[in-house]
Amino acid sequence: MILTPQVLLDVRIKDESDLGALFELPVLGQIPDLRQNPNKHTYGKYGKSSKYYSYQTEELRNKKDKKEKPQKGGTQQ
Amino acid sequence: MKIGKIGLKAKENSASSKEENKADSLRIDQERKFILGQGSGNFFSREAFNTLRTNISFSLADTEDSKVIMVTSAMQSEGKSITAVNLALTIAETNGGVLLIDCDMRKPKIGRLLQLKSEIGLSNVLLKPSLLRESVFHYNDSVDVILSGNIPPNPSELLASARMQSLLEALRKSYDYIILDTPPVNIVTDAVALSPRTACCLPCVRGRVSAAW
Numbered sequence: 269m270i271l272t273p274q275v276l277l278d279v280r281i282k283d284e285s286d287l288g289a290l291f292e293l294p295v296l297g298q299i300p301d302l303r304q305n306p307n308k309h310t311y312g313k314y315g316k317s318s319k320y321y322s323y324q325t326e327e328l329r330n331k332k333d334k335k336e337k338p339q340k341g342g343t344q345q
Numbered sequence: 346m347k348i349g350k351i352g353l354k355a356k357e358n359s360a361s362s363k364e365e366n367k368a369d370s371l372r373i374d375q376e377r378k379f380i381l382g383q384g385s386g387n388f389f390s391r392e393a394f395n396t397l398r399t400n401i402s403f404s405l406a407d408t409e410d411s412k413v414i415m416v417t418s419a420m421q422s423e424g425k426s427i428t429a430v431n432l433a434l435t436i437a438e439t440n441g442g443v444l445l446i447d448c449d450m451r452k453p454k455i456g457r458l459l460q461l462k463s464e465i466g467l468s469n470v471l472l473k474p475s476l477l478r479e480s481v482f483h484y485n486d487s488v489d490v491i492l493s494g495n496i497p498p499n500p501s502e503l504l505a506s507a508r509m510q511s512l513l514e515a516l517r518k519s520y521d522y523i524i525l526d527t528p529p530v531n532i533v534t535d536a537v538a539l540s541p542r543t544a545c546c547l548p549c550v551r552g553r554v555s556a557a558w
Contacts, residue, residue, distance in 0.1 A: 281556070281557050282552060282553055293548075296400040297397030302379040
């Protein structure tokens with residue numbers, strides 16, 4: 269009951285889509301919050317940075333995968 | 346009694362202004378960390394400024410002269426100065442000389458952000474053009490800075506004057522990009538007066554802070 273008017277009365281611009289609805293101007297750039305801690309992995313939809321921006325070769329990746337996978341036909345004690 | 350009361354009020358005012366100054370200097374210290382190349386600037390903020398640089402160069406592709414970019418916003422504290430500084434530093438990485446001018450003669454910030462001090466600045470150059478050489482700071486190899494100078498009583502008239510136009514024309518010959526940090530549009534008319542002399546106006550909007558109306 270209290271939240272609804274707060275949301276309706278909020279006239280702040282939240283993102284690019286709000287700007288597009290207000291002005292017929294191109295958005296040239298979107299700067300992320302500069303106060304954000306770069307060590308924290310909070311990069312929105314892209315998930316953790318190490319996943320998407322690592323420069324590992326395919327061989328290294330395959331090696332890692334092999335290590336993680338259990339071997340077929342392995343003996344169980 | 347009246348004098349006593351007034352005296353008390355004056356004391357209170359001075360104390361509050363001191364606190365405000367302290368808070369302001371603290372805020373500037375914090376903002377200084379956001380300047381790219383000062384040990385901060387994570388990958389994503391750098392890339393965002395690179396994208397901004399690319400988009401600006403595309404949108405100003407037809408401009409033959411040196412490109413004069415005006416950075417402004419609707420209200421204060423929306424990130425004009427930090428955007429202007431970072432944009433100048435980012436453009437300077439790929440293109441030639443960049444000149445950053447603090448056109449905010451009412452509440453100048455570039456000097457405090459970049460830790461530069463000078464009594465000679467834009468206002469002095471507009472009054473006496475021979476001071477131009479003395480007013481230019483070499484911040485790094487490819488970024489030069491002109492501070493706002495002494496605070497004049499009529500900043501908007503100075504910025505709208507023919508002298509400002511001739512100054513920009515003279516500077517265009519020696520710089521590829523000129524970035525103007527201007528005061529907020531909704532508060533004073535300085536930026537509006539300057540806009541006809543620029544190739545591009547870059548209004549800054551701070552997400553979840555700037556009001557739509």
